Amino acid sequence: MKKISIAAYLAVKEIWKFRGRFLLVSLVIGLITLLVLFIAALGEGLGNGNREYLSKLAGELVVYQAKSDFLIPASRLDLNRYSEIKNVEGISDVGLLGTANSQLLLSGDDKFLKTALLGVEPGHVGEPKVIEGSQLSAADADEVILDRNVILRSSIQLGDTITIRVTQGTEDQIFTLKVVGITDGQQYALQPALFVPFFTWDRIRPKSQAEINFSDPVANVFIVKVDQPENVEIIRDRIEEEIANVETATRKEAIQALPGYSAQQSTLNTQGGFTLFIGILVIGGFFQIQVLQKISQIGVLKAIGSANSVVAWASIIQITMITIIGVAIGTGLTFLFSLSFPPQVPIVFNGTTTAIAIIALLLIGPLGGLVSIRYAVRIEPLKALGLSS
């Protein structure tokens, strides 16, 4: 204990005396923190834009056409299988999901917003809960629930009538829908989402010439909610056994299989990892140079009777303090920057992700300093006399 208090005394005195030098390193760590937190927030934001709708689903399972590789746009499921799956034991609810894209025309000039056009079944799993207004009323009503992100990026309000433009065959078609509800963030495929009743969706979605005359609606996937969430795996096997030509994914698997999702996340994670690695090198380099400059000084400290543990603890305390100050500066900077970002920028500060990044940042100090601490401990007190054994 006594040794640690002497070490702390020396560490703090040195930092204070050379505060300019130490502050500079803290600032560098602060900038690294800023970068790491922003990469993490960007990963969270982009990932969120991709998976938001799926991750907020009340259902546990997603049913695809067999061999679709869990790709929602590649999967086609007809309504016969929909009636079959409803009878599988242990399932409490099934909802249809159809996905497509549409252009939402904004008032005034030719401006439009690219949106995901999702067909869901009113009153069933898959239809998001509104935070304002009401749910969809009927399976073929000309109604729409808007993702909050649509509101943020346009002047549309609850009760308005919106116009969307889609291509059917070779013609551009215009449809109007009444905004009955607004839901929280529900982006899909990095686009804000419009939720319409499934049969309305089938009518207004973009179609090829061949599809126009095809009367049986086809969904992409089914969303399944089970009676008892702990039985998910059993139900999953049961669905694949009882229904022909389907495969099922858990919500997590469905998210991982979203086009580009894992590639995007692993790219950003690699960037974050590399930035942390650079941080380790910066701290390691700085403290190593410090120790090299202080060889005779550390030799004197040891010669007059400071134990190795005092020297080691002083280094550990210094490195930890500098890292904590740097991370605090960086976190503050990140917070200030985050206030100035418009909603279009996919940056989301999520508590858990940020906390993990901060812990990783706090660890880079001690990790980077290991080499210099080892070096300091090995300096011989004989160096005080300009000798070495």
Added chain:
Amino acid sequence: MTTMNALETKSVIKTYQSDSGLISAVDDVSLTVASGEFVALVGPSGSGKTTMLSILAALLKPTSGQVLIDGVDLSGLDDFKRVNLRREKIGFTFQANNLVPYLSAVENVELMLRLNNKLDKAGKLRARELLARLGLGERLNNYPGQMSGGQQQRVAIARALIHNPSLVLADEPTASLDTERAYQVVETFAGLIHEQNRAGIMVTHDLRMCEFVDRVLIMKDGKLTQILDDRADIRKLSSARN
């Protein structure tokens, strides 16, 4: 009761293996220094005086022979006990980079007490008094970078004495000082060693500084070749041009 010497060495030998064979840096040196005695260890460079000092300081283990500080045989001590012995029984001043640059003059002196877990009110007062006696009463809160070489050396002297060590070792205390300051520093040093009854050893290549010591040990090629303890002989040595 026999009077115990603060420092005693018996047939100390230190050899190094080099490319050209075995080199004896210190060759069969036996000496004693009593409490209250200030001796100079002199000799040309390469004579082994710094190696000898390192051995006396428990920083280097001799190849053979015995070193006793306050009657304690160093060869029986492990590294941990050597650190403790240096901290409690020995005071040091070094040629360069003597002081901790981020501690003020008084903090540098107090550091010895702090390390020995003896930093109380009385200790703080003694540190200030000692610095004042060394003419640094106005410089207590100055950092080493703000002081001259002579002032830094005097702070180092205070640090070497503050914890009441048995043995005080000084490595070239005047190396970076001009003649006048060098005389002042060594004179004060000698005065304090006598007054506080410590055993003091000063390694120096500057023979003029021998004027203030009680005995001069002259080393050459690792051997202790001559011991001057006659006042007249010492005066003759220190006044010779070198």
